[in-house]
Amino acid sequence: MKAATVVLIALFSVALFLVSLANSGELVSLHLFLRNLDQVPLAWVIFGSAGTGVLFSSLLWVIDGLAMRIEKRRLQTRLRNMEAELKDLRHAAIQEPAPDGSPAATRAEIIGDET
Numbered sequence: 472m473k474a475a476t477v478v479l480i481a482l483f484s485v486a487l488f489l490v491s492l493a494n495s496g497e498l499v500s501l502h503l504f505l506r507n508l509d510q511v512p513l514a515w516v517i518f519g520s521a522g523t524g525v526l527f528s529s530l531l532w533v534i535d536g537l538a539m540r541i542e543k544r545r546l547q548t549r550l551r552n553m554e555a556e557l558k559d560l561r562h563a564a565i566q567e568p569a570p571d572g573s574p575a576a577t578r579a580e581i582i583g584d585e586t
Contacts, residue, residue, distance in 0.1 A: 491517050 491514035499516060501508040 487517065487521055 494513040494517070497513040498510045499513050501511045501516060
């Protein structure tokens with residue numbers, strides 16, 4: 472999976488470079504929210520757009536990673552609580568009185584192993 476990701480990133484980088492190189496002489500007007508930029512090289516616009524996409528994707532990746540860590544911590548806490556409950560139930564089962572009325576049953580009697 473990591474090798475495929477590296478190959479895809481390399482292909483994307485080469486394609487980005489070739490497109491920028493082919494359009495290096497083109498000048499465009501860029502209309503942003505608060506500013507207008509005239510005579511900006513198209514290569515800069517392409518690299519800026521790619522960089523913005525990488526930053527936005529990285530932000531989403533970090534947010535998703537944090538959410539997974541929070542969920543993992545919640546599940547680990549739940550697992551510890553359930554393991555503690557299971558341990559308590561095992562000890563309670565061993566200490567229950569025997570069905571015949573004697574004060575305590577042995578472990579073998581409780582689990583049905585009377586060999």
